[in-house]
Every structure is written in C-alpha cells, then in structure tokens.
C-alpha cells in the first residue's frame with residue numbers, strides 16, 4: 418500500500434517508510450492511497466470471527482506485502498491480549514471499554530502495534546533508532562510499555578515535571594531497559610517544542626522517529642475497536658452511533674476508516690472538552706486552531722488536533738458531506754462532573770472524565786428509538802483518581818497492572834533546556 422502526504426509536496430511512499438519516518442519530508446501526515454471495503458459477507462457474519470481474525474481483515478490492505486502474513490498475525494496476537502467489552506449503561510446506551518490493557522488507556526493497542534512494526538522493519542539495520550516522544554500523560558506510559566524490550570529501538574520520553582499524575586509518572590519512569598524518561602522543567606508545550614527542535618537539528622546524527630497518533634501504525638489499529646463493538650451489538654438490530662472523546666482526533670478518524678471499510682455506523686459524534694476548535698469549525702466552516710486550555714479530561718487538551726485533516730480528506734474536504742455523518746460538541750468541566758455524578762447515581766457506573774464527555778455527546782446528539790449509542794471509555798477511572806474520587810462517592814480499587822508500577826522506583830533525568838536534550842541524544 419502506498420501513502421501520500423496531506424501536504425502533497427512529498428512523493429508517495431510505502432507503509433514501511435510511512436512508519437519509519439512518521440511525518441513526510443514536507444511535514445504533512447500520511448494517508449493511504451486506496452481504501453477498499455471488506456466483503457459484505459464478512460461484515461454480515463462478523464460474529465463468527467475472532468478478534469484477531471477481524472483485526473487482520475481490517476488492517477491487511479494497509480500493510481500490503483510489506484510484512485509477511487504470519488508475522489502480521491503474530492503482531493496482532495501480541496497486541497490484542499485483553500478484552501474490549503461493551504457494557505450497558507442505560508437502556509439505549511453502552512460504553513465500549515478500551516482500558517483493559519497494560520497501561521489502562523486505549524493507546525496501548527496503537528503503541529504495541531507500532532512498536533512491533535518498527536522493530537520488524539528495523540531488524541536488518543545495524544543502526545539503532547531512537548523514538549522521541551513528548552507526553553502530557555497517557556501517551557508516555559503506553560509507548561513505554563509498548564516499546565519495552567523492542568530490539569534496536571531506544572525510547573526517550575519527555576514529560577512536564579509535576580504536570581502528570583503520580584500513576585502516569587510511575588508508568589513512564591520505572592520500566593528501565595530501552596526506555597529513558599526525561600523530566601522537563603516546563604509544561605507539555607515545552608516538551609513538544611524540544612522534540613520538534615530535535616527533529617530539525619542537523620547536528621543530531623541519531624535516526625529519530627516519533628510515536629504519536631500521526632504515525633500510521635499507531636493510528637490505523639484503532640479501527641479494530643469499532644469492529645469489536647459492532648460484533649457485540651449486531652444482535653440488537655439497531656443503528657449504531659459512536660461518541661468518541663476526542664483530543665487529536667486519531668481515534669475517531671480510525672472509526673470513520675472502519676465505516677469506509679463497510680462497517681455499518683449511523684453517525685459519529687466527536688465529543689470534546691472546552692478545547693473546541695472542531696465544534697467551532699462545524700458551526701462556521703472556519704478552522705481556527707487555538708492554544709490548549711487545561712481541563713479535568715486532560716488527555717483531550719488539544720487546540721490544534723493533528724488528525725482532523727485526515728477526517729476532512731475522508732469526506733473529500735466537503736463540509737456538508739462531513740456534517741451529515743459527523744457531529745462535534747464541546748462540554749465544560751462542570752457539565753462533565755455533573756454527568757459523572759448522574760451516570761453513577763442512575764446506573765452505578767463509574768465513568769472517568771473522558772468517558773463522561775463521550776456520554777454528554779450522545780445526549781446532545783439525541784438518539785432515536787432505532788439507534789443505539791456507544792460512548793468510548795478511553796481510560797480507566799484509576800488514571801484520573803483525584804477527579805473521580807473528588808466527584809463521586811467511591812473509592813477506586815487499584816488494578817494489578819497499576820499496583821505493579823506504583824511500588825517501583827522512579828528514574829528520570831532532569832532536563833531544563835533543549836541543550837540538555839541535545840547533549841543526551843549525542844552521548
């Protein structure tokens with residue numbers, strides 16, 4: 418499969434190069450040249466396939482012959498090591514829980530899949546690759562875990578000191594081996610700027626790549642979730658509406674890809690916190706990126722969502738077609754807390770702030786009686802322990818995978834300027 422840059426100034430490239438480079442030379446993100454729907458027969462009989470088989474059917478055309486079939490099946494099996502249940506919350510609403518993986522955030526699937534693709538492509542190279550990634554919280558842990566022990570790959574994670582939760586910090590600073598954490602004296606944007614500077618710095622001779630959702634190998638596996646939900650809900654005989662708590666819009670864009678592959682989906686709702694660049698765009702047709710604002714659903718604090726350009730491409734850059742299939746609504750922290758309380762009171766379900774934003778999106782969409790709404794629970798409530806325990810009358814039990822890291826010792830290198838990062842990379 419070939420991929421083209423959405424800035425249209427770089428030549429087309431292979432899946433392998435798109436994974437290894439991350440971003441095209443013209444700084445555009447990559448998009449697959451063709452999207453061929455899966456057979457009707459497959460979709461109509463989806464309940465007879467295992468999750469691994471479904472994932473293989475969904476992804477194989479995007480990998481092409483660049484990874485042998487058996488190897489790709491292994492990569493999928495190593496990625497999908499946990500469940501993706503749809504849990505009913507009210508009569509016509511359920512939640513697709515994506516947090517049963519090793520770091521309890523949905524990014525585990527993309528990180529693990531990408532790590533194995535990169536490891537495979539880099540196998541023949543003598544030279545080591547350095548994955549450089551800035552995190553505001555969840556990405557760091559998922560990438561650290563996904564890449565742990567990957568041969569020929571070193572991972573360097575920059576995180577803002579004091580700005581990630583204790584659990585998130587432990588997840589990215591305690592693994593050791595090929596993972597190094599740099600604790601940056603600054604905010605997330607400073608970490609991001611340092612990473613960008615390093616990519617442009619010609620004096621750095623190491624091969625650098627990134628592991629955020631612009632990378633096609635992190636983005637595309639997220640299609641699987643939507644197929645797994647459909648497989649569980651098909652027997653209801655209702656039209657499905659997905660509400661996806663969105664930050665960089667990679668997850669929801671993968672959902673729309675699944676729909677392009679033939680998955681029956683009635684409508685997509687991109688639910689955001691007050692970082693409302695996309696909801697505003699749908700209202701007035703003008704795309705105005707903003708500086709991000711801090712909220713209680715902080716994994717979605719993004720003012721210029723990097724994947725939205727892929728969504729526009731999927732609808733041929735036509736606003737009217739986009740609006741027929743896709744809505745986007747923004748909600749405040751107060752509304753989010755109130756909804757967490759209401760969900761808990763009515764059903765006993767403990768939603769994290771991101772999930773609650775997703776629920777609000779479904780309500781605003783206003784389901785009819787032939788529709789079933791699914792909001793994605795993108796993280797386990799334990800990852801946002803302070804907010805959840807302040808808001809709800811509950812004590813969240815610490816799951817085993819979190820317990821394991823809490824007891825380990827943090828190791829991080831203090832970093833206060835780009836020069837510190839550069840010195841580290843040149844060692």
Ligand SMILES: *Cc1c(COP(=O)(O)O)cnc(C)c1O
Nearest residue numbers: 555664665666667668716795796
């Ligand atoms: C990353 C993340 C999101 C946002 O996902 P995008 O693909 O960037 O839109 C939402 N919720 C949680 C918990 C996350 O970690």
